[in-house]
Amino acid sequence: MRRRSLRLRLLVTFGLGAFVLSSLVATLTYVGVERLLINNQQQADLGQSYVNAALVRSTLYTSAPELSNLLNSIQKASTSYVLVRTHNEWLARSNSASTYDVSADTINTVDAGRATEQTLRVNERIIFVVGVPIPSVETQFFEVFQLSNLEHQLRLLLMALIFGALATSLVGLSGGLWVARRTVRPLMEVSNAAALIAEGALTTRLLVNKADREVQQLTESFNQMVSQLVQRLERDARFASDVSHELRSPLTTLATTASVLQQHRDDLSPAARESLDLLLADLSIFQSLVEDLLEMARSDGGAVALVMETLPVIELAQQSVHSASSRHGLDEPPVEVAMGVGDPFVRVDRRRFERVITNLIDNAHRYAGGAVALRIDVADNVVEVNVDDAGAGVPPEESEQVFERFFRGQAAHDRGIARGTGLGLALVRDHVRAFGGTITVSRSPDGGARFQILLPLVQSEAT
């Protein structure tokens, strides 16, 4: 089912409606007026004919020779002309009269004693022929009227009405356009605002429109809905944050006491020692998880503002790699920089960037036997930071999901051990996005996975 545009429908309704209505009115008007005009004309003409016939009759009765003069004076007075047929012969006619205008049909009928009238077209002229028998003077009277004037009038009327109908339709159409725009604009605004909010601009609200009540209602309801949703989101974020926060103190105790046990390791029995090892391992996971959760909650709720600095990315990457390896006891992958790249700068939060690199290297360590290299390149005002490993790679169908929270891909299942918190890559993506960049995973030249971070290139500040 194809969805039709509301705007189009309004337009068509208005335009078509106006057209149909105005056409109807025009047609009715025209038909009515035409009828009226023609009838009036005919009546007038007939009346004139009767009068003229009576004149002819009395002239013939009293002074037949005067007939020609009478007919000419009649023609002078009106645009019609008269033909008189007496004793079966054309007795007299007006100067410009033509007997061809009077058809045999008319003559015969009038001859038979009946008055007739006919509108006909002769040689491009439209005429109205009236025939009146005057038996008292053995005469058939014919008068021919020119209707070209009438036709001209009707034509003008028709044109005016058609023009009027078209103009009305156009007005209707533009009315429809205006209504469509007025109706559709608030809808589009809502739709755009909704899209913005879905993308994460949670402070988006609709401007309260003072124009139409219904639109204002919609606006207010929408804004209210968004505010409530945002509140709920914040509450949820805060909850995760609050929970993790509460866990800090007990965790500190756990970590510290475990450390003490570790100090007295030699005093423990083998079973106790093994238990302690397990405890320590899981404790560290627990700790990482709580830290990750807290960091996640913070970035979700937008609680902690980023401290953005313009930093040289190569140096930053080198330091991050160094910290990651020294802190977590991981191998330190080399930082390779493509030729001719110079010293590009990016605008990031330093600590979060280091976190990103650390997480990626850690991830490589867990699932791919360690990161092979960190490769930096610049293209089209974009800085590429690639963390490559030589592991099994990420299957294409998981390349999006792998950044989801707590996602365990095939690699994790296969490995069984070296479990992470499940939030590492999700945090990486969140932070990278906060920097205005993107992260994707694909194949590295070494055969494993390549996590590619793209960040906008920034012109360095003056040193």
Added chain:
Amino acid sequence: MKRLRVVAALALGAVALSSCTLVPTSKHPANISPAHVPFGLLGKSIPGTNNGHIRFKTQPVYIVDASGHLAPASRIVPSPPVLASVLRQLVLGPTKIESTNGYTSALPRSLVILSASIRDGIGYVDLASPLSRLSRSKEVLAVGQLVLTAHNVGAARGIEITIGGTAVLAPLPNGHQRSLVTPADVQSLLNR
């Protein structure tokens, strides 16, 4: 491009409109019901008169043909023909068609016939102005026209012309003059 097409279509429409017939025509004349015809036009007699009606007959009047001879031409006159009205028709002269064929009349169109009547087969014609004003030949033809036309109305023995009541002598083709002119006198004027 689209706009151009719209304008062209409109123009075409306007042209079409201007040529179409708007007043309905009919093939045959329509009868008007007698009730709608006023003035008693359809009646056998003229209203307001005492059974007034006339009939017409075709009556010859004599005019001058292209050769200069007298020749008859038909006129439709009320029947029974009255000398005065017939002579008045004669005075009107040839019709347009007759004129184009060369017919003329020796009688001046301004000629006023004061009175004309027939008694005992003689037509007594009283003119307002004398015919002697015309040339001799024309006067002869004029008289001939009057005689022959009156003859067909019933003046078998000829006519007598008076000018304002005063009797005058009419010229004859043979050169004589007489007061009573007979049809036989003017036979020579006819085109044989």
Added chain:
Amino acid sequence: MSRILIVEDDDHIRSALRLMFEGEGFVVDDAPSGEVAMAMFNRMASDMAIVDIMLPGMSGFETCLALRTASDLPIVIVSARDDTADVVLGLESGADDYVTKPFVPEELLARVRAHLRRRPEKSTGAFKLGDLHVIPDEGVVRHADGAELHLTSTEFRLLTDLASNNAKPLSREDLLERVWGYDYFGDSRLVDVHIRRLRMKIEPDPANPVFLVTVRGTGYKLVI
């Protein structure tokens, strides 16, 4: 044998810390509040203090300030929050370092040890900063009139490290490595706050420094 003062109101954490440090050969004095800590400190001279920010009554910051006023000893603050405001406040109050809960106990140990190493590894000759006389060998700074200017060990180390670099700038990372110990993921805020504290002590006009100069994009340098 180093003596550590632990100020922590959570009993379990305090006990655990005591066990850990005693296990590593430290002498531990622990106090559940700032007031008790100050009383203890006045009786015995601790070599190092670990102070929790969240204390009942006298706050961690106040305790820090009190300790700093009384001595140059290294102070590490422990905070549940990582907010810049808290950290900066703590450092401004006189702390030399901070860790957030939950911390890796081994890391805390490492940092404590690093701070207890008083003498700088590189020996630098004495130098002057305006009318201040800096003698690294003795670990003191004297005014022209002979009065001593008190610097914490961290501040002192920072000063001498910059001095030993011959007016060449050192990055924050370099400074973190050298002053605070090299094998942990440090925080440039530490450096920034300490620089500020140093400037307040040695610069005639801390707002417009002439000795401790910022080199934008690189770090800091000391102009002698």
